[in-house]
Amino acid sequence: MPSAVESSDAASSPVAAGVRVALIGNPNTGKTTLFNALCGARAKTSNFPGTTTSIRTGRVEAADGAGPLEVVDLPGVYDLDLDSPETRIARSVLDGGRGTAPDVVLVIVDACNLPRNLVLAGQLLARGARLVLALNMVDLAGKRGLTIDAHTLAARLGVPVVPLVARTGQGLTVLRRVLDQAPGATGPAASEAPPAHDNGMAAWADALAAGVTMAGGPGHALDARTEQLDRLLTHPVWGLAAFMAIMGALFWVLFALATVPMDLIEATFAELGTLVERLMPAGALRDLVAQGIVGGIAGTVVFLPQICLLFFLITLLEDTGYLARAAFVMDRWLSRFGLPGHAFVPLLTAHACALPGIMSTRLIPDARDRLATILVAPFMSCSARLPVYVLLTTLLFADRPAAAGLAFAGCYLLGGLAALVTAKLFGSTILKGRARPMILELPTYKTPSLRNALLTARDQGLSFLSTAGTVIVAICIVMWWLSAYPKVDPPARVAELRAAAGAPGVSPEQAEALGAEAAVLESRAAQAGSFAGRIGKVLAPAFAPLGFDWQLTVGVLTSFLAREVFVSTMSVLAAGQAETDVNDGVVAAIRGMTRDDGRPVFTPSTAASALVFFVLAMQCLPTLTVTRKETGSVKYAAIQLGYMSGLAWVAAFLLYQGLRAAGVA
């Protein structure tokens, strides 16, 4: 492939230290693909300070006669003068506002779409940036019958121009060499310098592109195919059908494939915990390592398969160009509630788990829309709520499976409805400003890059582990400690029961029953005496109007770690054993739970109240951690917690009191 580096002084001495390169370009120009091709696995993602916009940095090691490079991947921007968070970040980095200004600006342009892409290059030149222009997707341009004269373009701009195909790596070696030499190079003056003011930039770009582009070939045939596909994929009926089929397939793959590594992770950490208990002497340190640390790490790592797989699949889909069309299909429905069409993927993902759901809001271009989606995503009924729903609907409708099924479906509906109403409410209060009417570039349909998807999945997984993951481990350990300490002596009745079980003449069945009763008493005493139990008793009056006693309040508190912990807490309190599966024995034991005054814990009105509470409440500290990270602010995590908890309390209160007033026990 011919390169056009003659305009720079290739003989000038390279900079010995790492060259700092800012990578910038319009969205859909293959910028991420080029970044991945340059930096590979040596990249990390972090939020730009104080914003929800992520920024990636990577290092390219010295090779092929070129020195090391530090590459900053700036957000995709169309126009440096546009007032948007992404543009402000790009301008800040280019001006050196957040550290050292880049030595070189690598602007990537789509060879199929030169006139519009050259506007950004012109703006950068007008700002005096030292530019290298990567002319990407020259293969696709060729298929469209477009030939770009890179030599002439380089001469007219006065900057090196490197034709390449980032997806296949074609042209990367030349680019490395050019980037290495660019800081010390002096090129000829541009023969067609851009206008100093933005007025006339588009006309300048048009004229420049026309002067270096030779057209002819099957471009119109490709356009016709694109138009046919667009008509189908954005059609009110067929577009929706295609969307449901594609999303159905995506989530089927996600659920089917993620379950295997998740089960493996859980089993491995369970084995590890057992091994620690076997190897270490009994005591507080062993409990901390086996249950606190190993359990905490397991509770974090178990999210990884879903996060990595989701980002892998979404990146593949995004690369094809389909997601922009899908956003329009859903925008018709979601915009009525102040949410953008892009919000559908995060909201659907949140049905698996709110964590990847919130992380996938990075797809949403507008910061306000992204924030609105983050705030309402946890209303979606995630998989951690399933055991809670199963338990409470079974308690509610013991002999009526159809009614239990309807109540189960109603939980999903209530969660979705709460999300939409909340989005509408927030849109007129804390997130003022309506969702913008959608304006999106519809990128060319392309074959996705597997390598790109793999690197993105890896990158997002590491980002999760290094930021939210560490906090989640700490939270798990603290919650375990609150539930396990202080240790209390078992009641005297426990020793009596065990003595009775070991007495001569007691049948094995009787001994087992006595032992089980002792275990329940011991566990209840341990739970009640723990910090979590004591806090539960203190807070019980706040939950009494919802029909909860102190035991249910403890269940609510411990399930802040993860909602499914509610089932194991209740099974500990009811049966003396932590059960996560809702089997008949667990349901029977929990149904038999009594309050201190002997009345049952779960009446129909209490179970219904608890069900509504768990549908609406923000019972997930890891989610709050991710919200804080993604929004760059504790404020929004606090709003999420306060609003969801308040709404859950009010809804459960109204239901409980209403049912009682209607005569339901």
Added chain:
Amino acid sequence: MPPLIPSSDAASVPGVVPLTAVPVGAVATLHEVRDAESRPVLKSLGLTDACVLRLCKVGDPCIVQVRSTRIGLSSAVARCLFVVPGGTDGK
């Protein structure tokens, strides 16, 4: 959502029609964007003053092509674009 189009008659300027009145496949020259909020975004995508565009699809989304860029517009935005039919398709 409040209407984005001012109440003045869009077709008061001779030859100027709403984008949505142009037949699919026709070429037109952009005359005016009557939505100040969307104007900068449209400009950044290449929908600049007097640019030539081709209407690819009407409805929601409305799809236009400017040079090689295909742009999807929600119907609310499309209703704010006023064009003069005709022009040289520059793609």
